[in-house]
Amino acid sequence: MATTELTAQSFEKTVLDNDIVLVDFWASWCGPCRQFAPVYDAASQSGDNEGIVFGKVDTEAEQALASAANITSIPTLMAFKGGVLVFAQPGALPQTALQDVIEQVKNLDMAPIKEQMAAEAAGGAPAQAPSEQA
Template sequence: MTTKNITGADFAETIENNDIVLVDFWASWCGPCRQFAPTYEAASEKHPDVVFAKVDTEAEQLLAAQANITSIPTLMAFREKVLVFSQPGALPPAALEQVITAVKDLDMEDVHQKVAEAQAKGPQN
């Protein structure tokens, strides 16, 4: 599977309708983003069961703001609609592979339970 450009219009739908979604927030003027792009594309070919999405932060400034993107590139990983990883910076191939493996290996029953417990407690001051 190749990478897929997404916008604010289809971001939620992409997260909602896929088990695992990686999102690369990037911009064309960003050197580290351009360096990370081939690594991200290569990983998308190795993992057809994962959606590899890209968000152009210049074209999608509102979406980038809603996602609290303060540095690019930023990689986010969603599993079963839950944000399970978010980190700025370009990852080398081995580190990206570790993230993908870790996301696939998550015990989502445990994750959903922790999310429910956190929601039950309400916002922390």
């Protein structure tokens, strides 16, 4: 599957409608972005990554989206699983590191994360052992 250009209009729907979505925030003038692009594209076409959406956000064309995503350095790679941001890191990754991130996202158990999110949404603090006071 080739990469998909994401815009402010398509970003949220893409993240929510797909199990795993990787997003590369980039700009055409950025040297590390140009270096990372073929690595990202190759991963998007790998048979090992079937069913994963590989999105790209041009930070120049989509400045409001980049700002909303708190992008301060490019390239930045984000990974979403089940609509939840589970990874975000600036910098160009080599092929092996990118594939490692993808495998970790694939194998991530979302149940504890969803439980914590539900508890926080209900106004409760995350379950932690009570601390002892001296």
